[in-house]
Amino acid sequence: MRDRSLPLISVSGDAYTRGVRHGSQAKGLIQENISYYLHLWKVYSKMDRGLVLDQARRFIPAIEGYNSEIMEEIRGIADGAGVSLEEVVALNSRYEFIWSKMAVEHGRAGGCTSIAVAPDATSNGHTLIGQNWDYKPQLSGRCIILDIAQDGGPNIVTHVEAGTVAKMGLNSEGIGLCINALVSDRDRFAPKTPILAICRGILNSRSLSDAIGAVISAERSVSANFLIAHGEGEIIDLEITPEDVGFIYPERGILTHSNHFIDLRGRGIIDRVITICPDTLIRAERAKRLLSSRMGKIDVEALKETLRDHFNWPNSICRHEDSRFHQDLQLKTLASMIMDLNKRTIHISNGPPCENEYKNLETERVS
Structure with a gap:
């Protein structure tokens, strides 16, 4: 097992100041991420840098309308990293660029x-x-x-691509978030609220109902899945398309999800993932069965074992590269994250958990 820690960047102050601190401390990584995505979109979506930035500029009013502080933080990230605002907006809208423009078209x-x-x-x-x-x-x-102390909002710890505002994580109110990609026939590329901004909206919430509202209130152009839990024991899964929201609750205390629609499947939606990524139909049910076998005895170690599972390798729960695909279209488990919402602790591996140790992360800000 390798012992690799992820860089921890702590930010505080008002929204712009938090962004500047994020941008300045992760400057090199942010610039690398921008270069990578510009390459990806040019090769697979035929969008040169100028077109990407023009499209990214259109997302600014949508982010501003959803939450002006998120937009201010993005401005700060750009200034701190010494890059353009549009480049950082593109990073934070990368889900929309990827999933509406290239994922299904290129069979991955x-x-x-x-x-x-x-x-x-x-x-x-x-x-x-x-x-x-x-x-x-x-x-x-x-x-x-990213370890965030917010003025007037919950503190947050979230795993992010450098330069983005949120993804999976937890906050000081005991709310935890995981996210899965979904793709439907309703998806389109349009300047609506980016999925990563919605993630931040969820983690900005002080209650579970506010977290649900952060999803439902957002104008959306693509599909996604949000698994949200609270330390007091409530769990809900939200499947979204641009037009609808589906709800899933735990069965016998367990809820799992991968990359296909479950609740919304009966509402006339065409699922674009299952034909090109059929392993999604295995992974969530496999995880549920593995956990169900330990009912009443499930702990962090049980989740680690589940997330290390290699059934259907390489397209398993613990995913590895598939030699049938070009390097740009590969998928691999880049991080595995487990959160105890009562202790406010995080266990995270930097890379596939079968090869990398889970590191325990405790921060005073979310305790």
């Missing part, structure tokens, strides 16, 4: 398995939530743990 989508366990199924009565984040291997080494 999917990734990420999320799990949550309620107190009645765990060994100590705690609420646990976690996921494997499966994404492009080129992003390995370009991610950080």
Whole structure:
């Protein structure tokens, strides 16, 4: 097992100041991420730098309308990193650029398995939530743990690609978030609220209902899945398309999700992932079955074992590169994250958890 820690960047102050501190401390990684995505979009979406930045500029009013502080933080990131505002907006809209423009067209989508366990199924009565984040291997080494102290809002710890405002994480109110990609026939590329901004909206929330509202209130152009849990034991999964929201609740205290629609499947939606990434139909059910076999005895170690599972390798819960695909279209587990929402602790591996140790992360800001 390798012992690799992710860079931890702590920020505080008002929104712009937080962004500047993020941008200045992660300057090199942010510039690398911008260069990588510009290359990717040029090759696979036929969008040169000028077109990408023109399209990114159109997202600014949508982000501003959703939450002006998120937009101010993005401005600060750009200034701190010495890059253009549009480049950082493009990073924060990369889900929209990727999933609406190139993922299905080039025959490669999917990734990420999320799990949550309620107190009645765990060994100590705690609420646990976690996921494997499966994404492009080129992003390995370009991610950080962002530790955020906010004026007037909950403190947050989130795993992000450097230069972005949120992804999976938890806050000081006991709210935890995991995210999965979904793709439907309703998706389109349009300047609506970016999925990563919605992630930040969820983690900015002081209550579970506010977190749900952060999803439902957002104008959306693409589909996605949000698994949200609270330390007091409540868990809900939200499947979204641009037009609808589906709801899933735990069964016997366990809720799992991967990259296909479950609740929304009966509403006339065409699922674009299952034909090109059929392993999604295995991963969530596999995770549920593995956890169910330990009902009432589930703990952090049980989640680790589940997230290390290699059934259907390489397209398994713990995902590895598939030699049938070009390097730009590869998927790999880049991080595995488990959160105890009662202790406010995080266990995270930097890379596939079968090869990399989980590091324990405790920060006073979310305690």
